[in-house]
Amino acid sequence: MTTWYEEAFRPGSEIKGKWHGHIYIVERIIGAGSNGIVALVRRGNSRFALKAGYEAVDHQSEINSLVAIARKDNSFRNYLIDNDDMTVKGKDISFYVMRYIEGQTITDYLQKRGQDWIYVIGTNLLRKLTEIHQSGFVFGDLKTENMIVSGYGAVDLIDFGGVTPKGRAIKQLTEVYDRGFWSMGERVAEESYDLFSFAILLLKSLDHRNRFAGFAKMLPQNRELDQLTAIMRENKLAQQLSPFLLKALRGEFASSAEALRMWQGLVSGRKASAPKLKLPWLQICFAASVFLFAFTVYMMYG
Ligand SMILES: Nc1ncnc2c1ncn2[C@@H]1O[C@H](COP(=O)(O)OP(=O)(O)OP(=O)(O)O)[C@@H](O)[C@H]1O
Numbered sequence: 001m002t003t004w005y006e007e008a009f010r011p012g013s014e015i016k017g018k019w020h021g022h023i024y025i026v027e028r029i030i031g032a033g034s035n036g037i038v039a040l041v042r043r044g045n046s047r048f049a050l051k052a053g054y055e056a057v058d059h060q061s062e063i064n065s066l067v068a069i070a071r072k073d074n075s076f077r078n079y080l081i082d083n084d085d086m087t088v089k090g091k092d093i094s095f096y097v098m099r100y101i102e103g104q105t106i107t108d109y110l111q112k113r114g115q116d117w118i119y120v121i122g123t124n125l126l127r128k129l130t131e132i133h134q135s136g137f138v139f140g141d142l143k144t145e146n147m148i149v150s151g152y153g154a155v156d157l158i159d160f161g162g163v164t165p166k167g168r169a170i171k172q173l174t175e176v177y178d179r180g181f182w183s184m185g186e187r188v189a190e191e192s193y194d195l196f197s198f199a200i201l202l203l204k205s206l207d208h209r210n211r212f213a214g215f216a217k218m219l220p221q222n223r224e225l226d227q228l229t230a231i232m233r234e235n236k237l238a239q240q241l242s243p244f245l246l247k248a249l250r251g252e253f254a255s256s257a258e259a260l261r262m263w264q265g266l267v268s269g270r271k272a273s274a275p276k277l278k279l280p281w282l283q284i285c286f287a288a289s290v291f292l293f294a295f296t297v298y299m300m301y302g
Pocket residue numbers: 030031032033034035036037038049051098099100101102145146158159160161
């Protein structure tokens with residue numbers, strides 16, 4: 001017997017929104033997670049990602065989060081395209097349609113292009129987090145699987161199932177990225193919660209020895225900051241970033257905006273206290289990413 005999603009997402013199938021009437025043609029399934037199924041679809045000449053949720057309540061909460069963080073003045077503004085129900089085998093299934101993002105995981109990107117790209121990617125990811133935080137939310141479940149890297153280190157976040165209003169209990173998490181797992185803070189939606197996960201994400205992406213798979217199985221009493229500082233000692237880039245990483249792991253940033261300022265200081269080497277990086281080409285990429293960001297903002301609002 002075929003499942004509802006095998007039926008609905010067969011390549012070439014038509015998905016028609018019950019309320020808005022838009023028609024999407026399925027190209028293929030591109031992902032399946034714990035919350036839903038994601039398919040690459042076409043409407044006219046445009047391609048989108050369409051996500052159908054397993055649980056109506058969780059799915060609706062994910063859409064609400066997306067709507068809440070998509071403000072006129074930030075980069076999430078045009079992310080959500082449509083939100084509707086489809087009827088499969090007589091049953092209504094909720095779905096939403098978002099921009100389709102082509103790219104790769106941060107791990108694959110760094111492997112192909114070189115680890116130095118972490119500076120540009122880090123800047124762009126911190127900018128995204130800052131936008132979410134300034135909307136009154138935290139991302140919650142920040143991990144390599146929930147972001148896509150493309151072009152010159154551009155970053156897109158996907159999967160907004162973990163987005164939580166500030167002050168509430170974190171609603172979705174992944175163990176090694178969670179400060180509670182390391183006994184380094186509460187599972188409360190604070191900017192510092194995402195910054196802790198950000199530091200873990202970078203360490204995990206830079207760690208050649210793939211230690212994080214082992215960390216997940218470690219006994220609680222053995223989960224210590226030392227395990228993480230060992231990676232900083234062994235990896236040159238992680239070592240250069242260690243003043244930032246330690247501050248993020250210890251929850252010492254008052255906000256992501258402050259973290260972004262320190263990060264930019266590290267990248268440009270402008271800050272007196274920051275170690276100077278001898279990477280002129282990277283500074284050019286960084287300048288290019290700032291230019292592209294400014295240009296995009298100009299095109300959107302100018
Ligand atoms: N906008 C998008 N563009 C391109 N690919 C996407 C997009 N959204 C999701 N995907 C792909 O679909 C996969 C599953 O999506 P998503 O992470 O949202 O599902 P989930 O059920 O919430 O997963 P999880 O179990 O990690 O919570 C992603 O890992 C990614 O490969």
